[in-house]
Amino acid sequence: MTQRLRTSGRRSGDAGPTDSTELLREALPNNKAPLGCYFHGVLPLKHMESQEEKPVIYTMENKPIVTCAGDQGLFTSLYTSLAQQLPREPMEWRRTYGRAPKMIHLEANFVQFKEELLPKEGNKALLTFPFLHIYWTDCCDTETYKSSVKEDMMRWQNTLRSHSSADWVIIVVESNETKKKNKPNILPRSSIVDKIRSDFCNKQNDRCVVLSDPLKDSSRSLESWNALLLKLRTLLLMSFTKNLGRFEDDMRTLREKRTQPGWSFCEYFMVQEELAFVFEMLQQFEDALVQYDELDALFTQYVLNFGAGDTANWLGSFCAPVRNWSGLLLRRPIDMEKRDSIQRGEASLLDLRSYLFSRQCTLLIFLQRPWEVTQRALELLHNCVQELRLLEVSVIDGALDCWVFLSCLEVLHRIEGCCDPAQLAANCSHTVGLWAYATDKLKCLGELCGLVSKNGPTSEDLNRTVDLLAGLGDERPETVNSLQSPYKKLKEALSSVEAFERHYLELSHAAMEMYQAIGRLRSARLVGKSLAEFYMRKGDPVRAEPFMKEALKSYESEGWRLPVTHTRRQIAECQKLLGRTEDYLRTSALLAGDVNLSTEERKHFCQEILSFAGRSGNPSHKVSLCMNVFAQLTRLQFRPATASVHSGAVLQVELTLRCLMPVPVCIQQLAASIHFDVDHGGTHGRSKGATRQTNQGTIEFKPGTSSAGPNSSTTAGPTLEMDEIQDRSPSDNSLSSVGVVCKNTHLIIRRRENGSPPETPNCVSPPTVAMKEGGQMLKVQNVKLEPGNNSITFTAPSGQPGTYTLRQLCATVGEVQFVLSPIYPSVRYEVYSQEPQLTVEPLSEPLLAGMPQLVKFTLLTGHYTVKKGDALQLSNTETMPILPSSSCTARISSPDAELVGESTLSIQSSEKVTSISLPPTLPYQVLEFQLEVLCIIPSGSERPANERLTNGEVRHRPRSYSHPDTPMTAIDQRMSIDCPWSIYSTLLALTFYIPFKTKHSLLSSGNRKYIQVCVQNVSDMNFTLTDMKLTEKQHSSLELQSLNTKTNQLLCSKHSVFCLWEVRWKDDLPSCLQCVFSANFCPLNQDASAFKPFHYQFQLERVTTLYSVRAEILPPPGEQHCRSGLVCGLEVCITRLTEPSEGEIAEDSKTDTDGLKNAKLMYEVADSSSNWAVCGKSSGMVLMPLKANATHKVQIEVMPLFAGHLPFPKIKVLKYLPHNAAAAIQPDPGKVPLRVKMIFFFFLLFSSFTCRIFVSISLISAAPLRLFTASFCVFSSCRPQTAV
Amino acid sequence: MAVCIAVIAKENYPLYIRSVPSQNELKFHYTVHTSLDVVEEKVSAVGKSIGDQRELYLGLLYPTEDYKVYGYVTNSKVKFVIVVDSSNTSLRDNEIRSMFRKLHNSFTDVMCNPFYNPGDPIQSKAFNGIVSGMMVQTG
Incomplete structure (x- = not known):
């Protein structure tokens, strides 16, 4: 490049x-x-x-200058190849001051040596500095050398030395031809060179180089060329290093003097620029640029110091008023005019800056960094403006704008000139700043010169324009012929309104397109907005509007409130001009409620709306505006709070509207439209309604959410789910720490990617809304909304049952409607219709049978109105009579448990029906009253004997059953109630519990019989039991003698009372007894009138004693006493006491083979307490004849194991079941010496219960042998008696 | 010292913006808003290279005739913008950096406040104080 x-x-x-x-x-x-x-x-x-x-x-x-002395003809012949070959190979240039070494291609400008070329003392010029001096000679003849060449060389050397130049080299060219020619008086070739070396190069042998056969194409020639070139390059570099180093040192010294008075920046500038030139000459552009940057920085620092109060004298020239603002000039590598003026110290600040920048620009372009040019240009322009301000340089208005404008375009042109369009397009981001800056400046100029106004420039404007144009001077020669120079553009733009518009639009659009191309949309919109402002000033709102809307959209979407307000105000102006009433009103409404505006402005926009609303226009056409900009619905409150009422009830809705207008606004009508849904489950509406309105019927509308509808609910995020944690130490379970954890942190802390800015009030562009007609409405007429919170109460319709959803809110002000749609979160209330409902429940749990208990009747009237004369008809049951009570009052209360009234109930009982007359009650009220009922305890064994076989429910009788939760027996008592509102009877059930459990048993002692009744209190109450009686129904001859001492018995909870009667009979003891136990009971500590009867019926069967068993233990023969360890005899005597009954004969008849009726009995002697060892046969079977007084004796050997009072071994007598052969039990006989002789009587009783069990088992079981049962009862009087 | 300091949320809406009262507040809003273009440009340019050791300080976003706009982006893409008067030439890059660091620290404190709801405009007094300390003291 x-x-x-x-x-x-x-x-x-x-x-x-x-x-x-x-x-x-x-x-x-x-x-x-x-x-x-x-x-x-x-x-x-x-x-x-x-x-x-x-x-x-x-x-x-x-190129660096190299002088040539000596044989010019020789040099001329070699010049071409030398000039060509010198730059061919790069050399490494090692730098001083730690600068990085560089590879450098050396070129040289060979000129004839003249003494004038050598720099005089104090001359700092570097460009003309000869860096190397060469002396050429092809002398090979000693004579010639001595005669002329040496002398010439001497002179040359002296000249050099006098100028203290040490950079020289002598080149001796040798060729074979010359050698041949001088053959006769030959000297060795080396001798000439040696001579020269010895003459001139003492200690510096390398200063003399031999070039052999330079014009021949031989390897020797090539080698010597290379050597020469290398030498030249090395020497040149040495010279550079030395001379530049010296120069730099001098320069630094000069710079250090900058604080001294009389120091001139311009002088120093020239010196350092010299260095830059040399670097540029050496094509070290980077280094050259550094020089300029240093100058730039130095100057900048001076200006800053000046700003800080530290003035330098020389700076005065830069503070001169700016008279020329012709802009940067970048088309020349060196702007000599400016350079001269700097040199003369006459340059203005802009001149200096311009010159510096043009040099930097040139070098940067050499360095192929055009984009740095644009960046630096922008910085420069900004900086210059600042510096002029800082230095308080007087500039006429607009001059700087001209300068900046021209400079921007100049830089852009320069860049365009060295880049192809594709490159330019790809690097818009670097140039766009300049474009925008130029646009901006042109706009300023246009405004200054009256080119933007509708009416065109005034004469004053024109004068100003002329002044500005004068400062531009003449167009520069470089661009005179080009059609599109910045100079021409500016001149043209300032010449007329039309031309200005054209140029301004061109620039604006270029800047916008570039911004858009590189994705800087915000910047593009800002340019667009500025363009829109231009259009507005030109009175062209049509073209202005789209740009403004575009900008507004961007600010709205990103939530920048102040720009939104500002842009919106501009749009309002635009819309007003365009006559877009509706849009204008919409914008006005937004602005009227915008807190970023002043109150005056808000009032103005509010007034705009109100005056439109007051205009009598076409009533059919109303303008709908979004309500949020006018007033915000902040709260909605239902009364009652449940937001659920029965049909016909009064429901009030209180709205809190925060009016955003700056002045009170009278609203003709505020209406809320309602959507009605027939709720099919409306009868259960109460519970549903209650769950939906969780916050006590008050809905708070958050400012953000109420406006934007359901989609903005995401911003609220999920609610916290908190949980308590307790950390207990494992050893003693003591609490070591407690805390609260959030269970759904992953949801809450999750980064939300779809982030949109929160909707600040003015950043929301309101959706277009339309009021939907029809449907039900809540309406309020003529409301005055004050700024701030207003409370408005509606009465909501509640005719039909169903769900009513509030949809829209609409405030009408004349021709204007403010509509809020939809209301979000959705607000609904419910109207329900309920069937009357009757419930009966115990007043206290549990209900106890046998005592008067209170039950509560609750009637929810629902939609039914209880009229006078309406009555509940209760079908009476025998088992649960309703106790008449004189003062039975009914409470009537409203659904929210407020007492409405009380009245006395009249209860009339007939045989079948109890009728309860209800007091008149309104719908949806609660009627409560209490009744006393008594559940009669069923007497235990009135049930039929075959109950267990039928296993069926007894009709019309409450079934008792054992409840799993309580030991008490429960009775379900059904009630059938006829209600006036229904043709069907209401069936209800109450569960009563029997507080007692009763058991009975038959006890025998010899011929005596006793009946024991045990009453156990299973309830939680304590009772007093009195008048315990036992009666027998069938046998009048039977006498039951009470052995109970107390008549009043305390029966505590969970305790039992035992009662005993002795049975006495005259003739025969009947085998079956029908007994009734009766007693009176009442809860403890209640008076006698509260006693209620308790009956218990039972039946005793097989009461008579069949056998008596007598046992006797005899000491072994010859012994007087039973001794432990000795076998004694146990004599068991079984005696039949009664004649066989009919049934008994029938049962046993099968087993008999002979004619005599026998009963098979089995006996067994066993001692479970290890007192006795039964020796020999311990059990056996006896055949007992079925007649009275038949006796059977059995001898068994037993051995007492201990000495002392021993109870008898147990003797069991069992009825043997005849189905199978008995397996004989053969226990080992043992011998027990018994020293005690005792006689015992055992009574074997076959009570009704035991018999039944016996029979039942024998019928069911297939293995009858071991099925024995018998009851033994040992009376205390029958304890073993001992005689020692 | 700064003439305007702004904190801009990840979603590009202002969390905090304050400018010296003597000057047109609106202009700063526009300036800061426009600077977001460059912030985005710089952030996305960084994102293409190895983004781990990303420098939070974005440097000079863009100069205007009157102001210099500097940018800084936190790791959570919250942007800080400091606008400095161009005439204030004594301010060095390091000082701007330290201002941003201070601002970031204070912002972190605001975010640590359990009663601060991220995304809400910043109203912290402490933060305001820090910002005031960085602003040009006028009058």
């Missing part, structure tokens, strides 16, 4: 010398010419300027 730039530069400039040889030839006759050609004007060589006609500016064509 550098190459291209160079050539392009050359094309447009004048024709500089291109061929060095040509140049050299030209140079030879005039020693000034070659330099002049190259450094016209660049060099501070004043004497040259006079010869110039036109500045030559292509400094990059310069």
Whole structure:
């Protein structure tokens, strides 16, 4: 690229010398010419300027100067190849001050040596500095050398030394030809070189180089060329390092003097720029740029210091008023005019900055960094404006705008000139800033010069324009011929309103498109908005509107309130001009409620709406606006709070509206439309309604959510689910820590990606709304809404049962409607219709049978009105009579448990029916009263004997059953109630519990019989039991003698009372007894009138004693006493006491083989307590004849195991079941010495119960042998008696 | 010292914006809003390279004639924008960085407040105090 730039530069400039040889030839006759050609004007060589006609500016064509002395003909012959070959190989240039080494291609400009070329003392010029001096000779003849060459060399050396130049080299060219020619008086070739070396190069042998056969194409020639080139390069670099280093040192010294008075920045500038030029010459653009950057920074620092109060004298020239604002000039590598003015110290700040930047720009473009140019340009322009301000330089209005505008365009043109369109398009981001800046400045200029107003510029504006144009000066020669120069553009733009508009639009659109292309949409919109402002000032709202809307949308979507307000106000103006009434009203409404505006402005916009509303227009056409901008629904409250009423009831809805308008607004009508749903489950409406309105019928509308509808509910996020945790120590279970954990943190903490800004009031663009007609409405007329919260109460319709949902809210002000739709979160109330409901429940749990108990009747009237004369008809049952009570009052209460009234009930009982007259009650009220009922305890054994077989329910009798939760027996008592509102009877059940459990048993002692009744209190109450009686129903001869001492017995909870009667009979004891136990009971500590009877019926069967068993233990023969360890005899005597009954004969008849009726009895002697060892046969069977007084004796051997009082071994006598042969039990006989002789009587009783069990088992079981049962009862009087 | 300091949420709405009272507040709103373009550009440019060791400080977003706008993006994409008067040339890059760091620290404190609901405008007094300390003291 550098190459291209160079050539392009050359094309447009004048024709500089291109061929060095040509140049050299030209140079030879005039020693000034070659330099002049190259450094016209660049060099501070004043004497040259006079010869110039036109500045030559292509400094990059310069090369370091190398002088040539000695044999010019020889040099000329070698020049071409030397000039070509020198730059071929790069050399590494090691730098001072730790700068990185560089590879550098060296070129040189070979000129004939003249003494004038050598720099005089104090001359700082670097560009004309000869870096190397070469002496050429091809002398091979000692004579010639001695005679002329040496002398010449000597002179050359002296000249150099006098200028203290140490960068020289002597080149000796040798060729075979010359050698041959001088053969006769030959000296060794080396000798000449040696001579030269010894003469001139003491200690510096490398300063003399031999070039062999330079024009031949031999390897030797090539080698010597390479050596020479390397030497030249090395020496050149050495010279650079040395001389540049010295220069830099001098420069630094100069810079350090900058605080001294009289120091001039401009002088220093020239010095450092010299260095930059040299670097540029060496094509070290980077280093060159550094020099300029340092100058830039230095100058900037001075300006800043000036701002801080530290003034430098030299800065005064820069503070001169700005008279020229022709902008940057980047088309020339060096702007000589400006450079001269700097040199003269006459440059203005803008001149200096412009010049510096143009140099930087040139170098950056060489470095192929055009985008840095644009970036630096923007910084420069901003900086210059700031610096001029800081230095308080007087500038006429608009001059800087002109300068910036021109400069922006100039930079852009420069960049366009060196980049292809594709590159430009890809790097919009770098140029767009300049475009926008230029646009901005042009707009400023337009405003300044009256080109933006509707009416065109005034004469004052025109004067100003003329002044501005004057400061531009003449167009520069470079651009005179181009059609689109910045200069021409600006001139044209300022010339007329139309031209200005064209240029401004062009720039604006270019900037916008670029911004859009690189995705800086916000910037694009800002430019667009600025364009819209331009259109508005031009009175063209049609074109302005889309840009404004675009911008507004962006601000709204990102929630920037102030820009929204500002843009919206502009839009309002625009819409008003356009006559878009509806849009204008909508915007006005938004602005009237916008807190970012001043109250005055808000009032203005509010007034705009109200005045429109007051206009008598077409009544059919109303303008609908979104309510949120006008007033916000903040709260809605239902009365009653459940938001659920029965049909016909009064339901009030109180709305809290926060009016956003700055002034009170009278509303003709505020209406809420209602959507009605027939709720099919409406009869159960109460419970549903209650769950839905969780917050006591008050719905708070959050400012954000009420407006945007259901989709914004996501912003609220999930609710916290908290849980308590307790940490207990494992050892003693003591609490070591408690805490609260959130269970759904993953939902709450989750990052929400779909983030949209929260809707601040003015950032929401209201949706267009329309009021839907029809349906039911809640209406309030003529409300005045004050700014702030207003409370409005509606009475809601509640005719039909169902769900009513509030849909829309609409405030009408004249022609304007403010509509809120939909109301969110959705608000609904329910109207329900309920069937009357009657419930009966115990007043206290549990209900006890046998005592008067209170039950509560609750009647929910529902939609039914209880009229006078309505009565409940209770079908009477025998088992649960309703006890008449004199004062039975009914309570009537409203659904929310408020007492409405009380009245006395009249209860009339007939035989079948108890009729309860109800007091008149309104619908949806609760009627409560209590009745006393008594459940009669069923007497136990009135049930039929075969109950267990039928196993069926007894009709019309309450069935008792054992309840799992309580030991008490429960009775379900059914009630049938006829209600006036229904043709069907209501069936209800009450569960009563029997407080007692009764058991009975028959006890025998010899011939005596006793009946024991045990009454157990299973309830939780304590009772007093009195008048215990036992009667026998069938046998009048039977006498039951009470053995109970107390008449009043305390029966505590969970305790039992035992009662005993002795049975006495005269003739025969009947085998079956029908007994009734009766007693009176009442709860403890109640008076005698409360006693209630308790009956218990039971039946005793087989009461008579069949056998008596007598046992006797005899000491062994010869012993007087039973001794332990000795076998004693146990004599068991079984005696039949009664004649066989009919049934008994029938039972046993089968078993008999002979004629005699026998009963098979089995006996068994066993001792469970290990007192006795039964020896020999312990059990056996006896056949007992079925007649009275039949006796059977059994001898058994037993052995007492201990000494002392021993109870008898147990003797069982069992009825043997005849089905199978008995398996004989053969226990081992043992011998027990018994020293005690005892006689015992055992009574074997076959009571009704035991018999029955016996029989039942024998019928069911297939293995009858072991099925014995018998009861033994040992009376205390029959304890073993001992005689020692 | 700054003339305007703004905290902008991830979703590009302002959480906090404050400017010196002497100047047109609206202009700063526009400036800060527009600067988001460059913030996005810079953030996305960084995202393409290895984004782990991302520098939070974005440097100069863009200069205008009157102001310099600097940007900073937290890891949760909350943006801080500091607008400095162009004439205030004594301010160095390091100072801007330290201002951002201070701002970030204070912002973190605000976020740590359990009563602060992330996404709400910042109303913390402490934060306000820090910002005031960084703003140009006028009058």
